[in-house]
Amino acid sequence: WISNIRVNTQAVLKRAQHIQGQKICRNQWQAAWLLKGVTCIDLTTLAGDDTPSNVHRLCLKAIQPVRYDLLKKMDMHNKGVTTAAVCVYPSRVADAVMLLKNSNLPVASVATGFPAGQTPLETRLQEVRRAVADGATEIDIVINRTLALTGQWKAMFDEIRQFREACGDAHMKTILAVGELGTFTNVYKASMVAMMAGSDFIKTSTGKEAVNATYPVAIVMARAIRNYFLRTGHKVGFKPAGGIRTAQECLVWLALIKEELGNDWLSPHLFRLGASSLLADIERQIYHYVTGQYAAYNELPIA
Numbered sequence: 001w002i003s004n005i006r007v008n009t010q011a012v013l014k015r016a017q018h019i020q021g022q023k024i025c026r027n028q029w030q031a032a033w034l035l036k037g038v039t040c041i042d043l044t045t046l047a048g049d050d051t052p053s054n055v056h057r058l059c060l061k062a063i064q065p066v067r068y069d070l071l072k073k074m075d076m077h078n079k080g081v082t083t084a085a086v087c088v089y090p091s092r093v094a095d096a097v098m099l100l101k102n103s104n105l106p107v108a109s110v111a112t113g114f115p116a117g118q119t120p121l122e123t124r125l126q127e128v129r130r131a132v133a134d135g136a137t138e139i140d141i142v143i144n145r146t147l148a149l150t151g152q153w154k155a156m157f158d159e160i161r162q163f164r165e166a167c168g169d170a171h172m173k174t175i176l177a178v179g180e181l182g183t184f185t186n187v188y189k190a191s192m193v194a195m196m197a198g199s200d201f202i203k204t205s206t207g208k209e210a211v212n213a214t215y216p217v218a219i220v221m222a223r224a225i226r227n228y229f230l231r232t233g234h235k236v237g238f239k240p241a242g243g244i245r246t247a248q249e250c251l252v253w254l255a256l257i258k259e260e261l262g263n264d265w266l267s268p269h270l271f272r273l274g275a276s277s278l279l280a281d282i283e284r285q286i287y288h289y290v291t292g293q294y295a296a297y298n299e300l301p302i303a
């Protein structure tokens with residue numbers, strides 16, 4: 001069944017163009033959608049120079065993602081607006097868990113040889129177990145692109161099953177690294193295999209490939225999620241990640257999810273935006289909505 005899957009490229013591109021070209025909502029509707037976007041962000045730092053202190057700062061930003069006075073002006077100060085999670089490298093999980101221990105915010109860890117996934121299987125499994133032991137309740141694994149590109153779907157399924165087992169109760173998000181899969185057909189197949197192997201979410205990219213989250217690829221993955229739901233009754237989440245930086249892009253992503261998957265997916269349980277610098281622009285747009293002016297850089301703490 002997996003081998004017979006084919007994707008109509010032209011239809012995908014046309015649909016993506018249509019969604020991208022739609023008018024964006026304005027004023028209070030835009031502010032409300034942007035706040036919804038904030039609650040779906042996996043606030044991320046995945047850099048070689050990460051330290052306990054920049055992870056601490058990230059966690060504080062995740063707890064209070066938009067300035068209190070701005071939320072108060074919108075009567076949203078007591079609605080518990082936080083990001084969905086923070087996402088870090090395995091070595092920084094303990095730092096994030098310590099800072100977030102009094103909040104409900106989950107810590108997500110990338111694992112399995114992120115971003116390339118080119119370490120031995122046992123090392124990748126060990127990395128998952130270690131991140132879970134340190135307190136991560138969400139694990140973002142990367143698939144083995146070698147297996148996908150050589151059509152070894154059953155072997156890929158078996159690997160992801162092992163990651164699933166290593167995750168235990170932690171939610172597993174499976175990163176397809178779509179920019180390295182070559183074709184939409186491979187993206188659809190990889191999505192299906194990842195869902196069949198027990199992924200809670202499928203995620204587009206690591207943020208480290210040359211091409212990351214694009215709207216056409218999102219259409220392909222969303223259709224796979226929808227078809228999987230129709231076949232099994234099981235809802236799998238979707239996480240675009242990599243290169244998502246502006247409030248405008250956030251609005252397009254939300255519109256795409258609403259149209260392709262429906263309102264059930266418009267919640268952090270089933271939708272995440274993986275981003276390291278998107279929040280700053282959203283907060284800037286909210287500042288503009290509330291005050292009528294654009295903020296100077298010193299007026300908004302950096303995410």
Ligand SMILES: O=C[C@H](O)COP(=O)(O)O
Nearest residue numbers: 206207242243274275276
């Ligand atoms: O998983 C999240 C991505 O690595 C974030 O990518 P970004 O730094 O381009 O926002």
